Amino acid sequence: MIRDRFESLSRFLSYILRHAPEEFGLVLDADGYVPLEKLLTETKADERWRWVKKEDLLNLIASSPKRRFEIRDGRIRALYGHTVTSAPHYKPVVPPEYLYHGTTRRSQDSIDRLGLLPMKRRFVHLSRNIDDAVKVGKRWDTNPVIYRISARAAHKDGIQFFLAGDVYLSKFIPARYLQRQGS
Ligand code: HQG
Numbered sequence: 001m002i003r004d005r006f007e008s009l010s011r012f013l014s015y016i017l018r019h020a021p022e023e024f025g026l027v028l029d030a031d032g033y034v035p036l037e038k039l040l041t042e043t044k045a046d047e048r049w050r051w052v053k054k055e056d057l058l059n060l061i062a063s064s065p066k067r068r069f070e071i072r073d074g075r076i077r078a079l080y081g082h083t084v085t086s087a088p089h090y091k092p093v094v095p096p097e098y099l100y101h102g103t104t105r106r107s108q109d110s111i112d113r114l115g116l117l118p119m120k121r122r123f124v125h126l127s128r129n130i131d132d133a134v135k136v137g138k139r140w141d142t143n144p145v146i147y148r149i150s151a152r153a154a155h156k157d158g159i160q161f162f163l164a165g166d167v168y169l170s171k172f173i174p175a176r177y178l179q180r181q182g183s
Pocket of ligand 1: 111116118
């Protein structure tokens with residue numbers, strides 16, 4: 001499978017598992033999983049993905065640079081990014097000293113005032129390093145704004161962090177822990 005197709009299939013699966021399982025007649029269990037076979041059947045029902053085989057899904061998940069999915073006991077789930085209420089039960093972790101968040105110039109004023117909010121998703125998503133944050137921000141802005149989060153200080157003050165694949169999650173990061181890079 002060529003890379004673009006891989007990415008496109010990954011986005012399709014993300015859409016199902018993070019946002020709209022019911023649109024495909026799927027019900028996520030309490031930890032956000034669905035049976036892999038059922039997901040495969042629903043995927044193949046879409047004309048674009050008729051050719052997809054179980055091995056393609058397994059390859060996609062194994063070789064994905066961003067760990068978007070997790071497979072266990074014949075079930076699959078999205079690791080992060082959910083808007084639906086069924087999602088992994090994350091264990092709290094101690095974060096590194098700093099984490100990063102890339103966003104649009106348009107969001108900056110609001111973030112400076114209100115801090116980082118999950119918006120439509122269940123969690124705020126944070127990157128381990130600036131490069132990853134830039135990639136996240138560049139999805140919506142050619143010249144994204146990067147925040148450095150004093151994660152360890154926030155954690156000491158009682159804010160919980162979770163690790164989902166390579167992405168850190170939190171419910172809310174107050175503005176006092178944010179420092180705009182390059183400002
Ligand atoms: C912004 C993708 C105004 C926030 C990515 C972001 C990530 C505020 C947007 C993952 C705000 C929400 C998640 C406030 C936050 N006022 N705007 N107070 N607080 N925002 O897509 O972090 O490739 O829900 O800055 O790479 O961009 O799909 O979050 O711009 O890892 O696997 O509200 O999704 O991963 O946007 O992206 P999103 P995100 P995948």
